[in-house]
Structures are given as C-alpha cells and as structure tokens.
Amino acid sequence: MASFESHRSCACALLAGLVILSLWPRLADAQQQAGFAVGRFYQSAPGGGWFIMDDLDISGRLGGALTLTSGYGRNPLVITGPDGKQKLAVVSQEAFLDIGAAITHDRVRGYIDFPMPLLRSGTSGTLGPYQFTAPSVSLGTNPDTVSDPRIGVDVRLLGEPGSLLRLGAGAQLIIPSGSRADYVTDARYRGMFRFLAAGDAGAFKYAGQLGVHVRPLNEAPVPDSPNGSEFLYGISGGRRFAGPSGWAVIAGPEIFGETAFRSFFSGETGTEALLTGRLEQTGTERNLRIKLGVGHALVQNFGAAQWRIVFGVELFGHK
Numbered sequence: 311m312a313s314f315e316s317h318r319s320c321a322c323a324l325l326a327g328l329v330i331l332s333l334w335p336r337l338a339d340a341q342q343q344a345g346f347a348v349g350r351f352y353q354s355a356p357g358g359g360w361f362i363m364d365d366l367d368i369s370g371r372l373g374g375a376l377t378l379t380s381g382y383g384r385n386p387l388v389i390t391g392p393d394g395k396q397k398l399a400v401v402s403q404e405a406f407l408d409i410g411a412a413i414t415h416d417r418v419r420g421y422i423d424f425p426m427p428l429l430r431s432g433t434s435g436t437l438g439p440y441q442f443t444a445p446s447v448s449l450g451t452n453p454d455t456v457s458d459p460r461i462g463v464d465v466r467l468l469g470e471p472g473s474l475l476r477l478g479a480g481a482q483l484i485i486p487s488g489s490r491a492d493y494v495t496d497a498r499y500r501g502m503f504r505f506l507a508a509g510d511a512g513a514f515k516y517a518g519q520l521g522v523h524v525r526p527l528n529e530a531p532v533p534d535s536p537n538g539s540e541f542l543y544g545i546s547g548g549r550r551f552a553g554p555s556g557w558a559v560i561a562g563p564e565i566f567g568e569t570a571f572r573s574f575f576s577g578e579t580g581t582e583a584l585l586t587g588r589l590e591q592t593g594t595e596r597n598l599r600i601k602l603g604v605g606h607a608l609v610q611n612f613g614a615a616q617w618r619i620v621f622g623v624e625l626f627g628h629k
Contacts, residue, residue, distance in 0.1 A: 343442050345490040346527060346536050347458060348387045348401050350568060350580060350613025352502065353379060355421045355464055355480070356412040357626040361586055361603050362566045363517035363546040366466045366476040366508040368414050373628025375421075379408040379601075380428075380622075383615030387493065389534045391437035398435045400442045401493050404615070405429035414628060417467075423460040427494050440532055445492040457488035458495050464506070478506040480521075496527040496536065504542065515560060516547040523568060530572070534612045537570035537578045548586070556594070561587040567609065580614030582607050599624040 352362065357375030359365035387401035405428040412421035432444035462482035469476030484500040504521030521542035529535035548562020567581030584605035591598050601622040607614040 343440060343529075343532060343535075345445070345493045346529065347496045347500075348404070348493040348613050349406070349425070350386075350582075351381065351383070351618070351620070352523075352542070352566075353408065353410075353423070355419055355462055356410040356423070357414065357419070357624060358464075359588075359599075360517055360546050360564055361584060361601060361620060361622065362544055362564050363519060364464060364478070364480070364506050364508065365515065365517055366464075366469070366478045366506055367471045368417055368419050368464070368466050368478075369471045370414065370628025371416070373414040373626070375410075375412040375414070375624055375626035377408075377410045377412075377622060377624045379410075379620060381406055381618060381620035382429075383618040385610075385616040386614070387432065387534065387612045388610070388616075389437055389442065391533070396437060398437055398442060399433050400435075400444050401430060401432040402444075403429055403431050412626075417465055419464045421462050421464075423462070424456050425458060425460075426456055427488075427492065430492055430494065437533065443491070445494075447492050447494070457492075458484050458500075459487060460484050462502075469509070472510050474511055475509045476507065478508075480504045480506055496525065498526050500525050502542070513550045513552075514547065515550060515562070516545070518545040519543065519566075528572075536612075537572050540568040540570050540578075541574070542566075542568050546586075555591070557589065557591050559587065559589055561585075564603070564605075565608070567614065578611060579609055580607070580611030581609040582614050582618070584618075584620070594627065596625065596627045599626065 354364040356377040382405045385402055386404055389398045407426045410423040412419050427447050428449045430445040430447035434444045460482050464480035466478045482502040486495050486497050488494040490497050501524040504519050506519050508517040523540040525539050527536045528538040530537050544566030546564040548560045551559045564584045569575050570578035582605050584603045586603040588601040603620045606617045
C-alpha cells in the first residue's frame with residue numbers, strides 16, 4: 311500500500327511538473343511590461359513659430375529665443391487586446407511643462423529643450439498574455455523632474471526670411487532620462503533628422519517636414535508599443551491677420567505624425583491634427599509670441615492623444 315502511495319505521489323509530481331513546463335512560456339509572457347516614451351509631441355525648436363513645424367525664419371548676426379510650453383493630452387496610450395475589442399487606457403492623462411532655449415546666428419540655430427512631466431496616470435490591467443501597469447506621476451506626490459532632454463541644431467539652406475520658399479535641415483539628440491515605468495522614456499539614446507520647408511505667400515504662411523526618428527527600442531509583438539525607427543511627416547498652413555503696433559494673428563492647422571518603418575503606414579501609425587492660433591509682435595530686437603492649440607487624433611496610435619490642448623509663450627529676437 312505504501313509503495314502504491316509513493317508511486318501515486320511521484321506520478322502527481324511529474325504531472326504537475328509537465329503542466330508548469332507547458333504553461334511557462336505564457337507565464338513568462340505575462341510578466342510586467344517595462345514602459346517606454348509615449349509622447350510623440352515633438353516640438354519645433356524655440357523660436358520656430360509653429361508648435362511642431364518650423365518657419366525657418368532664422369536671421370541676424372546673433373539672436374536667441376526662450377520658450378515655455380505646457381499641455382494636456384487625453385488617452386495617449388490605449389491598448390487594444392488580441393480580440394480587437396477589449397481596450398485598456400494604460401495612460402489616460404498626461405500633462406507636461408517644457409522649457410527651451412536657442413541661440414541663432416545668420417542661418418544656424420542651436421538649442422536645448424527640457425520636457426518635464428506634471429501628470430501621467432491611467433489604468434493597470436492584463437490583455438491577452440501581457441500585463442500592463444499604469445504610471446503614477448503627479449507634481450505633488452510623485453514628480454518625475456526632467457524626461458528625455460533634447461539637444462538640436464537647425465540650418466536654413468535655401469531662401470531668405472519672408473521668401474516664398476525656404477529649405478532647411480535639422481538634427482536632434484534625445485538623451486535618456488526618467489523612468490520607463492512612468493512612460494516618459496525609452497531609457498535609450500534616440501536621434502531625429504528632419505528635412506524642413508517653409509514659406510510666405512502674401513498673408514499665407516506654410517511649413518512642412520519629412521524626417522527619420524532613429525529609435526532603437528523594438529518591443530514587437532507587444533501591442534501598441536515601439537517597433538523601432540520611424541518615419542516623421544507633417545504640414546501646416548495659416549493666414550496672417552495684421553493688427554496695430556506691429557501685432558499680428560496667425561491661425562491655421564498643423565497635421566503631423568509618424569509611422570514605424572517595419573509596418574509602413576499600417577498598424578504602427580499615429581497622426582494628429584492641431585488647430586493653432588498665435589498672437590505675435592515682431593519687427594524689433596525683442597519679440598513676443600503667444601500660442602494656443604487644440605487638437606484631435608486622426609489615426610490613433612500610442613502618443614497620438616485622443617484630444618489635446620497646448621499653450622506656449624516665446625521671447626525671441628536678434629541684433
């Protein structure tokens with residue numbers, strides 16, 4: 311009888327071991343996801359005019375710009391489950407403050423930019439074999455000071471300020487800073503290279519960009535996650551309404567987005583439209599620009615907020 315009980319215990323232990331081994335890949339897949347840089351609101355350099363596009367209005371012997379930008383986005387990371395129906399808002403709210411400074415000389419601009427998350431929260435949960443934990447960032451209880459600061463340089467290659475066509479190029483280095491668990495960084499160095507265009511046709515202003523975001527992080531097949539390097543695109547246009555004492559209002563839309571090269575303009579694509587207006591006083595050595603934008607996702611992928619509002623103030627000028 312004892313021998314029978316011993317053999318039965320061994321058989322049960324062996325069966326339990328086989329079950330654990332068969333489930334081990336799923337248990338491993340269900341481990342906590344580390345997080346990444348959700349933000350895709352890649353601003354133009356300080357003094358660039360638009361929120362995302364760059365007017366390439368760089369001139370003068372020596373000049374500079376200081377900028378302060380703040381904004382709020384709703385549902386920038388909503389993950390869809392394997393069934394295509396279940397959704398989880400891992401990041402449902404984000405708010406940020408951004409401080410930047412630039413130095414210009416003739417056709418060249420160098421700048422540095424410090425993004426600071428003020429709020430980042432959402433809902434934790436499990437979708438299929440993947441488990442996600444929402445961030446918990448707030449200014450009062452759990453601040454995450456500076457996340458992924460940028461150093462960049464832009465150059466106007468062709469055309470003059472105020473001309474019908476201006477062409478330029480820019481490059482940025484993104485320095486990893488912050489916690490991946492807060493969805494503010496990839497914890498890896500990243501780079502951006504952009505081809506820029508802008509121009510003025512009477513009262514109408516326009517700008518556009520095409521570029522590459524060199525992003526080493528690739529977390530496929532985790533849904534709604536980075537899939538490596540990306541193609542950047544964007545366009546803007548607006549009309550200038552002149553006012554008294556050198557003041558003017560420029561109003562118009564900006565459309566911008568990105569798509570992963572590995573799934574070009576398919577699943578890993580996000581596009582936003584932003585209706586912008588700016589009040590500015592130019593023509594002196596010290597100029598002021600106040601900007602406001604309200605936008606909505608046209609193609610929602612991570613980073614393309616369901617809707618957002620942004621506000622900015624710029625001081626700029628040159629000798």
